[in-house]
Amino acid sequence: MSSSYDFRAELLAVIPNLRAFAMSLVGAADKADDLVQETLVRAWDKRSSFTPGTNLKGWLFTILRNEFYSQMRKRKREVPDPEGAMSERLSIHPEQFGRMDMEDFKKAINTLPEDQREALILVGASGFSYEEAAEICQCAVGTIKSRVSRARAQLARTLHLEGDGEYGPDAVSVGVMNLGSTSIA
């Protein structure tokens, strides 16, 4: 059935993004892939409820997030590993980042409250609008905006970005800020 194959191809296209989001939620790569696997199975089972032409990525992120929090409720003792979130298997080439160690940034990200980190990643890295992120997180748009805003503010404090910080944007701005990226996180 051709519609099945099309849906499968569309699922495949979103997997890299699902994995990145799952990594930000659970930290460990194998657990992230478990989560993606469960998401794919659920998405396939309920594929008839997806309207072709609408936002499949958002639909899948919603399923993944629901699955994650459902699992969290089931096994409360198994909490996410903030230290490991997105950090374990990311190898970063130091020369890409000027003087600021990417490890510092990862640590700062991982100290954010879960809801703020999630909102920041959806909007700042996954490419969702505030409205889409609000749908995924099943909360008000204003709540997402507030979480993103607070997340940014805390990161700036942690990393001493504002004022006389030792890292500051100046450390890398000359090299990397002029790449034409105008979006903000």
Next chain:
Amino acid sequence: MTNFNHNKKPAPDEVARDGDAPRLSDDSQAFIGLKLRELYDDVVAEPVPDRLLQLLNQLGDDDSKATAKSVE
């Protein structure tokens, strides 16, 4: 759940209106955004693991739910 707005980006004034956190400089916001995407895109760039590809193949080869369930 499927009624996502396509192509809708927050207007600049919406971003600036966040009232409950100090307004960061554009440089700081851009810096955070850049780092965040580097971190995220590093995972996105990884090849899809074989086990997920195998799962997809099984889903596509069989429309019955039994197969999909048995994989898990």
